[in-house]
Every structure is written in structure tokens, then in C-alpha cells.
Amino acid sequence: CKQQEGSEFDPAILLVSDVNFFAFLGVLPSSASIFNFPAPTIDCVEAHRVCSVEPTCEALYRGLELCAEDAAVSPQAEQLASECVERRDALLAKHPSLLTCKCQRGFRKEELCLRIYWRVRLLPGEEELETSPYDDMLVDTHMASLVAGKTHTDKHMCLKAAQDCGLYEKCGNLRSEYVLACTKPMPGTNRCNQHKCHRSLRRFLERVPEEYSLGVLFCRCTDTLCGERRRKTIVPSCSYHDKEGLQLNCLHQQSFCRRDDLCRSRLADFLNNCQPSHLTASGCLKDSAGLCLRAYAGLIGTIMTPNYISNSSADVSLWCNCEGSGNQWQECLKLQRIFTHNSCLRESTILFVCIPVYFQLLELLVLDTIE
Numbered sequence: 001c002k003q004q005e006g007s008e009f010d011p012a013i014l015l016v017s018d019v020n021f022f023a024f025l026g027v028l029p030s031s032a033s034i035f036n037f038p039a040p041t042i043d044c045v046e047a048h049r050v051c052s053v054e055p056t057c058e059a060l061y062r063g064l065e066l067c068a069e070d071a072a073v074s075p076q077a078e079q080l081a082s083e084c085v086e087r088r089d090a091l092l093a094k095h096p097s098l099l100t101c102k103c104q105r106g107f108r109k110e111e112l113c114l115r116i117y118w119r120v121r122l123l124p125g126e127e128e129l130e131t132s133p134y135d136d137m138l139v140d141t142h143m144a145s146l147v148a149g150k151t152h153t154d155k156h157m158c159l160k161a162a163q164d165c166g167l168y169e170k171c172g173n174l175r176s177e178y179v180l181a182c183t184k185p186m187p188g189t190n191r192c193n194q195h196k197c198h199r200s201l202r203r204f205l206e207r208v209p210e211e212y213s214l215g216v217l218f219c220r221c222t223d224t225l226c227g228e229r230r231r232k233t234i235v236p237s238c239s240y241h242d243k244e245g246l247q248l249n250c251l252h253q254q255s256f257c258r259r260d261d262l263c264r265s266r267l268a269d270f271l272n273n274c275q276p277s278h279l280t281a282s283g284c285l286k287d288s289a290g291l292c293l294r295a296y297a298g299l300i301g302t303i304m305t306p307n308y309i310s311n312s313s314a315d316v317s318l319w320c321n322c323e324g325s326g327n328q329w330q331e332c333l334k335l336q337r338i339f340t341h342n343s344c345l346r347e348s349t350i351l352f353v354c355i356p357v358y359f360q361l362l363e364l365l366v367l368d369t370i371e
Contacts, residue, residue, distance in 0.1 A: 041135045044101035044116040045109050051095045060091040061098075065119060088120055102135035103265070105298060106206030114261040132272040133265045136291050158219040158229045164212060171212040174204040182235035192238035201239055202301035210294075217297060218352045227311035234300055240307045241319040250320035250335045251328055256303055263302040270295040276344040283347035292348040306339050314349060315340060 051057040067084040092099050098120050103113035117133045165171040178200035186193050205213050217234075221227045234240065241247070248256075257263040273295040277285040284292050299306055309317045317340050322332035339345070 041100070041102045042097050043135075044098070044103055044113045044133075047095065047097040047101040048116045051091075051098060054094075057091065057094050060087060060094070061119075063087050064091055068119065092120065103133050105134050105269075105294075111262060114265045118261050118264065132269040132295075134269050136273065136288075156226060158216070158221060158226045158233075161212075161215040161219040162229070165208075165216055168209075168212055171204075171208045174200075174208055175216075178204050179235060182238040191242070194238055194242075197235065197238045198301040198305070200301075201234060201305075205297050205300060214293060214297060214352065217300075218293065218349050221314070224311040227308070227313070231308040231311055234305070234307060236307050239301070239305055247319055247321045249324050250318060250322055250332050251325060253303060253318065253320045254335060260303070263304060266295075266298040266302050267304055270299050271338070274338075274342060274344045274348070276342055278343070282344070282351070284344035289348035289351040292344050293352060296345060296348075314346075316345070 048061070051061055064084060064087045067087055098116070101117065103110055103117055107113070114133055165175055178197065181200035182192055182197035184193070185191060216230075219226075219230055221230055254267070257267050273284070273286055273288065273291040275285040276283060277287075280287040282289045282292075286292075296306065304318060306316045306318055309315050318336065320336075322329060322336065325332040
């Protein structure tokens with residue numbers, strides 16, 4: 001297995017103790033004991049349900065909603081924001097679970113849950129994007145099983161991943177659905193409906209098992225033809241950029257994202273779970289490659305949709321630039337580099353395509369031991 005498209009990767013480094021390996025993969029937090037799992041986090045919809053039973057709590061919550069809406073459009077926003085904070089503090093004093101609750105990605109009530117999550121946090125701020133609204137504390141063994149038994153010796157892995165998806169009815173149907181949504185022009189125009197395209201992409205990524213959905217997103221390429229197939233997986237002509245090729249300023253794009261609860265949540269999840277660190281084996285601060293890959297996939301289908309930038313590399317980027325950033329130029333470059341120079345995301349992708357080699361080597365070691 002090669003590291004992205006170029007440098008050599010030594011699979012032997014993955015042969016570590018079982019606990020450390022699965023922590024690296026994202027199945028266990030690196031500091032977790034096998035038998036000592038954290039208590040489940042309450043869902044925000046449930047936290048609000050408990051609050052709504054009590055008239056005082058519900059009145060405070062509704063008042064906070066109205067206050068936040070007024071503060072967003074009022075010329076006296078600063079004064080109203082101060083009043084909102086007072087109401088929020090009174091609410092959280094009675095029901096602190098509204099501040100500690102989390103949401104589940106792809107669940108039926110996800111958007112309602114996210115609305116509740118962000119409501120008690122009021123207006124968006126940098127510090128709020130450091131914490132994901134999604135619950136990642138539950139142990140998930142699926143990331144290990146989704147690649148177990150697969151081999152990545154075929155140079156046409158992206159074609160193979162697309163064929164596997166087509167053979168699985170649910171994957172094939174939902175893939176056809178988003179391809180149609182992303183290629184069908186709106187009546188009287190030659191432009192696609194990007195909103196429908198994004199919604200269909202999210203349905204595909206949320207409802208199709210990860211062994212198929214992540215397989216087509218992160219398949220390994222060794223030539224430009226494969227790279228083109230991989231880059232075109234999300235129909236970038238509609239989901240990633242427009243026909244005119246115009247790009248937003250990256251900070252403006254981020255600002256639009258923060259006004260939408262879903263996009264804001266997916267961005268927070270990515271920034272939280274794909275934060276680089278040179279101190280961990282995975283290259284991620286949270287030491288979980290699985291969480292980073294899921295968070296990256298979660299951005300697809302939002303205004304912050306990333307994609308591969310060429311057919312000849314595995315480098316990814318947002319569709320935006322830093323023109324007109326003024327004195328925020330460095331801040332804009334920093335946002336771009338979260339995608340273009342992110343060691344956590346890069347190493348997580350390498351792990352996804354190389355981890356079957358681990359299972360092959362582990363199997364050989366077991367056979368040698370038995371013999």
C-alpha cells in the first residue's frame with residue numbers, strides 16, 4: 001500500500017497491540033479501557049422534552065428562541081444579545097442537560113436536535129466550533145469491519161468500489177438518485193439545482209453503509225483515469241462549483257455556513273475531529289482516524305463541500321479563494337489549509353486504504369503461530 005499517490009507506506013507499523021490499533025482506527029478512544037466505556041450522552045430532543053414538561057423551563061426556552069431571532073436582525077443587537085445571555089443562563093441553571101446534550105448524524109430528528117443544541121449557544125463564535133454537536137462517545141466497531149477482508153492490490157479500486165455499490169440495491173438506488181439530482185437542469189436553465197443535489201448526496205452518505213459510501217469516496221488511485229473517477233464521484237460540476245467557475249471568498253462561505261444549523265454542525269464536527277497533532281500515531285488530536293473520515297464525509301452536501309482538486313493526487317480543497325479578504329487574509333489562508341494541509345485528514349485517508357494490509361499481515365502471523 002502506498003501513502004496517497006507517491007511515497008512509500010510501511011504496513012508493518014500497524015502491527016501494534018489490539019487496543020492501540022483499534023484506538024488508532026477510531027473504534028476506541030486512545031485513552032479508553034476495553035471495559036470502561038463512558039456513559040451515554042443525552043439527546044438534545046430528549047433534553048428539550050424533559051424541559052417542556054415544566055412550564056417555567058419551556059417559557060424560558062421559547063423566550064430564548066425569540067430573543068435570539070430578534071438579536072440577529074435588530075439594530076440594537078448588542079443590547080438584545082446581553083438579554084439573551086441572561087435568559088440562557090436562567091434556563092441552563094434549571095436544566096443543564098440542554099448544554100451537555102448531543103445529536104446523532106443522519107437520524108430522523110437531526111435538524112430539530114441541532115436547532116436545540118445551537119439555540120442555547122446563541123450566536124456563532126470561534127470557541128463554539130471547537131466542539132462537535134454530534135455524539136462520538138459511543139464505541140463503534142463498524143469502522144474496523146467495513147475494511148476487514150478487502151484487498152487494495154487492484155489499481156482499479158475506484159471502479160471496483162462503484163461496481164460494488166451498484167450491486168448493493170440501496171447503494172445503487174441512492175447513488176442514481178443523487179447523480180440524477182446533480183445533473184438534471186432546472187426548467188428553462190442549463191444549471192442544476194444545487195440544493196437538491198446536496199440533499200441527495202447527504203441521503204446517500206447517511207443511509208448507505210460506510211463500506212460502500214466511504215469506499216467510493218476514499219478509494220485508492222494509481223493513475224489519472226482512476227483519479228478522475230474518484231474526483232467526479234460527488235458530481236462536482238453541481239455539488240462543488242458552478243458552471244461559471246465563480247468562487248466565493250472562503251470566509252464568506254464559512255459565514256453562510258454558520259447561519260445554517262446543519263452546515264454549522266458539520267463544520268464544527270470536522271474542525272473538532274480532524275484537528276491535526278504531531279503527538280499521536282494517527283496524526284489527529286483526538287487520535288481517531290474513523291471520526292475524521294466520517295466528519296469529512298459529513299461536509300459533503302453542504303455549502304462547505306470539499307473535493308479532490310485534480311485527477312493526479314489525493315489533495316482536497318474547498319471551492320473558494322481568499323481574494324478580497326483584506327486584513328483577514330491570514331485567517332482565510334488558515335481556513336483553506338485546514339483542508340489542503342491537514343495531516344490528520346491525510347493520514348486518516350491513508351489508513352482507510354491501507355488497513356486491509358494490516359488484516360492480511362495479522363492473518364499471516366496467526367497462521368504462523370498455529371503452525
